[in-house]
Amino acid sequence: MHPILTLVAQRLALGFLLLFAASILIFVGTAILPGDVAQSILGQSATPEALANLRAELGVDQPAITRYFSWLGGVLQGDLGTALTNGRDIAESLSSRLGNTLFLAFWAALIAVPLAITLGLLAVRYKDRWPDKLISAITLTTISIPEFMIGYLLIFFLSIQLPLLIGGMEFLPDGLRSWLLSNLRFSSVALMNDSMTLIEKIKSITLPIMVLTLVVLAHMMRMTRAAILNVMQSAYIETAELKGLGMLKIIRKHAFPNAIAPIVNVVMLNLAYLVVGVVVVEVVFAYPGMGQYLVDHVSKRDVPVVQACGLIFAAVYIGLNLIADIVSILANPRLRHPK
Amino acid sequence: MNDALKHLSTRVTKGLMTRREFVGRAAALGVTAAVANSMLASAAKAAGPVKGGTLKIGTSGGESTNTQDPAAAASEAPITNLRLWGEPLVNTAPDGGLDFRAAESVEASADAKTWTFKIRQGVEFHNGKSLTAEDVLATMQRHSNDDSQSGALGIMKGIENMKADGDNFVVELSVGNADLPYLMADYHLMIQPNGGMDDPTAAIGIGAYTLEVDEPGVRHGFKKNPNYWDDTRGHADEVEVLVLNDSTARTAALQSGQVHLINRIDPKVAGLLDRAPNLGVKSVSGRGHYVFIMHVDTAPFDNNELRLALKYAINREEMVDKILRGYGSIGNDMPINKAYPLFDETIPQREHDLAKAAEHYKKSGHDGSPIILRTADGAFPGAVDAAALFQQSAQAAGIPLEIKREPNDGYWSEVWNVQPFCASYWGGRPVQDQMYSTAYLSTADWNDTRWKREDFDAKLLAARAELDEAKRKAIYSEMGRNLRDEGGLILPMFNDFVDGVSNNVGGWIEDPNDQMMNNLASVKCWVNA
Numbered sequence: 113m114h115p116i117l118t119l120v121a122q123r124l125a126l127g128f129l130l131l132f133a134a135s136i137l138i139f140v141g142t143a144i145l146p147g148d149v150a151q152s153i154l155g156q157s158a159t160p161e162a163l164a165n166l167r168a169e170l171g172v173d174q175p176a177i178t179r180y181f182s183w184l185g186g187v188l189q190g191d192l193g194t195a196l197t198n199g200r201d202i203a204e205s206l207s208s209r210l211g212n213t214l215f216l217a218f219w220a221a222l223i224a225v226p227l228a229i230t231l232g233l234l235a236v237r238y239k240d241r242w243p244d245k246l247i248s249a250i251t252l253t254t255i256s257i258p259e260f261m262i263g264y265l266l267i268f269f270l271s272i273q274l275p276l277l278i279g280g281m282e283f284l285p286d287g288l289r290s291w292l293l294s295n296l297r298f299s300s301v302a303l304m305n306d307s308m309t310l311i312e313k314i315k316s317i318t319l320p321i322m323v324l325t326l327v328v329l330a331h332m333m334r335m336t337r338a339a340i341l342n343v344m345q346s347a348y349i350e351t352a353e354l355k356g357l358g359m360l361k362i363i364r365k366h367a368f369p370n371a372i373a374p375i376v377n378v379v380m381l382n383l384a385y386l387v388v389g390v391v392v393v394e395v396v397f398a399y400p401g402m403g404q405y406l407v408d409h410v411s412k413r414d415v416p417v418v419q420a421c422g423l424i425f426a427a428v429y430i431g432l433n434l435i436a437d438i439v440s441i442l443a444n445p446r447l448r449h450p451k
Numbered sequence: 452m453n454d455a456l457k458h459l460s461t462r463v464t465k466g467l468m469t470r471r472e473f474v475g476r477a478a479a480l481g482v483t484a485a486v487a488n489s490m491l492a493s494a495a496k497a498a499g500p501v502k503g504g505t506l507k508i509g510t511s512g513g514e515s516t517n518t519q520d521p522a523a524a525a526s527e528a529p530i531t532n533l534r535l536w537g538e539p540l541v542n543t544a545p546d547g548g549l550d551f552r553a554a555e556s557v558e559a560s561a562d563a564k565t566w567t568f569k570i571r572q573g574v575e576f577h578n579g580k581s582l583t584a585e586d587v588l589a590t591m592q593r594h595s596n597d598d599s600q601s602g603a604l605g606i607m608k609g610i611e612n613m614k615a616d617g618d619n620f621v622v623e624l625s626v627g628n629a630d631l632p633y634l635m636a637d638y639h640l641m642i643q644p645n646g647g648m649d650d651p652t653a654a655i656g657i658g659a660y661t662l663e664v665d666e667p668g669v670r671h672g673f674k675k676n677p678n679y680w681d682d683t684r685g686h687a688d689e690v691e692v693l694v695l696n697d698s699t700a701r702t703a704a705l706q707s708g709q710v711h712l713i714n715r716i717d718p719k720v721a722g723l724l725d726r727a728p729n730l731g732v733k734s735v736s737g738r739g740h741y742v743f744i745m746h747v748d749t750a751p752f753d754n755n756e757l758r759l760a761l762k763y764a765i766n767r768e769e770m771v772d773k774i775l776r777g778y779g780s781i782g783n784d785m786p787i788n789k790a791y792p793l794f795d796e797t798i799p800q801r802e803h804d805l806a807k808a809a810e811h812y813k814k815s816g817h818d819g820s821p822i823i824l825r826t827a828d829g830a831f832p833g834a835v836d837a838a839a840l841f842q843q844s845a846q847a848a849g850i851p852l853e854i855k856r857e858p859n860d861g862y863w864s865e866v867w868n869v870q871p872f873c874a875s876y877w878g879g880r881p882v883q884d885q886m887y888s889t890a891y892l893s894t895a896d897w898n899d900t901r902w903k904r905e906d907f908d909a910k911l912l913a914a915r916a917e918l919d920e921a922k923r924k925a926i927y928s929e930m931g932r933n934l935r936d937e938g939g940l941i942l943p944m945f946n947d948f949v950d951g952v953s954n955n956v957g958g959w960i961e962d963p964n965d966q967m968m969n970n971l972a973s974v975k976c977w978v979n980a
Contacts, residue, residue, distance in 0.1 A: 151864035159896045162600040169600075197516035198667060199652075205515070264699055271707040300703040301509075301710075303670055303693060398695045398704075400515075400669040408514040408668055411860060 232336025251330035373440035513694030515668030537641030537656030563627035589646025627916030659685030686977035738879025756815035782942035795928035829859035900939030
């Protein structure tokens with residue numbers, strides 16, 4: 113078999129092993145959570161009778177080992193079970209949430225990744241000159257502000273102040289002003305529904321996309337810059353320079369391909385963050401994603417849902433890292449053709 | 452009206468533009484002066500309910516774990532939903548009287564033991580079935596039978612027998628209760644076809660709206676029920692309930708006009724928010740209160756001198772000022788305030804008195820070991836800060852109060868009603884009897900101060916069956932004084948309901964029963980076009 117296929121197969125097997133280990137951790141983690149599912153569902157005002165009735169109905173009195181294996185068995189057959197709290201099918205409610213999360217992550221990544229890499233390349237091209245410093249200053253500032261704060265700032269300026277500002281611009285013709293008012297609307301509530309067109313959906317999540325872009329930009333940009341600068345020290349870059357190639361062409365054709373491995377790793381890490389780590393942004397914009405869904409069920413001790421979410425997050429993380437590994441191998445001729 | 456004109460007319464109502472300027476601008480847009488003036492009038496006063504449009508509500512207290520089962524509703528978003536699609540037998544009216552819904556009238560026997568509700572005729576459920584007394588009976592059975600998980604189980608306890616008798620629903624009690632109709636106003640007791648026995652989560656009721664979109668923890672969409680029986684309610688064609696748990700997200704949505712009504716405005720921002728031109732902050736005093744509760748049967752809180760020392764040590768005015776930012780009123784260590792019927796105003800207010808606190812502390816003979824107060828952010832908004840204020844004033848009286856901060860997660864199962872001294876809150880009940888029977892009766896499940904006094908129980912039962920209001924008031928007054936001087940609750944403040952209402956919304960009234968006009972803003976308010 114081709115060595116690369118063997119390698120990919122190995123990585124995949126390892127990934128599954130990791131996922132299995134993660135499933136045990138998730139199960140143990142949910143088992144040691146303090147509190148009680150029945151109490152959490154019924155709240156402060158629950159009567160003891162109601163609690164006892166609910167506990168028996170949910171079957172939370174069985175031993176943990178039994179529950180783990182019956183859960184794992186179900187998962188392997190594609191059955192995630194039903195939520196304890198509202199009796200809904202987990203796979204069904206989860207798929208729409210996962211869809212939303214991926215939708216947001218996709219658009220944020222589509223903007224953030226090319227932007228970060230371009231900015232990184234530019235920073236290398238103008239190293240230590242003002243464009244480099246400006247790019248670094250801006251991206252480092254945005255990564256240093258907590259994401260909820262960026263969210264609130266954008267809401268304040270774009271969805272609350274901007275319409276007031278436009279409304280107050282008496283010098284503009286009324287037609288233009290009302291056109292601006294209706295088209296420059298940044299929704300502070302990112303609620304989508306199925307009856308919306310794609311454009312409307314993207315419009316409703318403009319602010320979360322902006323926040324996420326600002327949050328992940330710096331990490332990827334800095335890594336691109338550092339990795340390429342590292343390569344720029346090499347002898348073959350000097351050769352290219354002596355050949356008389358332009359700076360941007362050298363970076364694009366000679367330096368970038370050799371810096372791909374670290375960049376891909378960081379990009380994947382950030383993509384994983386966009387999928388599994390955006391609960392704060394979801395809360396600020398009331399976006400119906402996976403994070404909020406997970407947190408709701410953790411607070412209600414709805415263990416099957418927490419386990420399902422945990423497993424999906426683990427799978428996303430492991431999967432993206434797997435891709436990063438494989439891409440870096442493919443990008444490196446020495447790893448591609450081992451002796 | 453086109454957008455430019457609408458914008459101009461709202462500028463006039465906000466006082467940013469004069470009437471004369473408006474008519475001039477409108478003329479420039481090709482509108483005659485007469486039409487422009489009438490447009491202004493509609494923007495300014497908008498008399499009477501406006502039918503149609505979509506009313507949007509941003510609410511806290513929603514989670515993806517919510518269901519439409521009335522028995523399980525416990526937080527704001529599910530209750531808002533219930534109020535839209537369902538109605539109970541009666542509601543508590545804003546003035547404290549009864550507002551008849553599924554029942555048309557009610558009659559009591561002389562001993563207040565037998566209550567007969569006449570069921571309204573010609574009312575249909577959303578599925579087309581007619582409302583009958585049997586449906587009412589089945590509903591009440593579902594909330595009171597042995598395997599019920601209903602939040603209303605506690606209040607159904609005193610009922611000995613229920614039956615459907617023609618168009619009447621009859622309740623028989625073991626002990627007379629003059630307040631029984633108020634118990635039937637509980638929001639869990641939404642009348643469902645066959646009592647919801649078939650599918651409690653179907654959201655089929657007799658309410659003004661039908662549930663069209665149900666995404667728990669995200670949004671709920673409702674359409675007007677064309678067969679709704681009461682045309683004084685349900686003005687908007689559609690109602691959208693958006694779950695906005697983050698309080699900043701909620702206020703931003705109201706400010707930017709994405710929703711018309713929001714609940715639970717953080718007192719810290721309420722004053723600032725009220726300055727915004729397009730909305731109003733509505734503060735309504737109610738019966739909800741924030742408490743520090745002690746188990747009177749657990750040392751050191753079994754010593755009344757120590758309890759009194761703590762009660763004198765707390766600075767109530769400071770709490771209302773700093774924790775509620777003035778959106779509330781001071782409490783008197785009893786769970787009743789003037790928002791309740793039959794409240795005795797002559798009960799003296801307990802003052803902040805460090806000398807008395809020190810004196811009682813000395814008399815208690817406490818050994819000086821730290822007294823642990825457990826608190827968490829989730830106990831009530833500002834509970835951690837309130838505990839810190841309490842600690843400071845207690846220390847000034849020489850009482851070694853120590854704060855233990857607990858996680859929000861699991862607070863209601865691990866700390867509240869388990870630990871002997873902790874922060875908590877109560878939502879209040881429509882009548883005194885219900886408040887006392889919920890938390891201060893010996894046998895009450897949520898007796899979170901372990902207040903078990905036979906004489907107190909006897910008084911409560913006597914007042915319950917007493918139909919002479921003056922005598923009832925006198926008994927309630929004794930009970931209140933008793934709790935104030937010996938009980939396990941330190942009640943520094945009653946919190947107001949603080950809601951936000953857009954200027955586009957008409958029909959807002961004060962209702963002390965619960966937030967958002969007893970959660971009925973969705974059916975009583977309308978959107979001005």
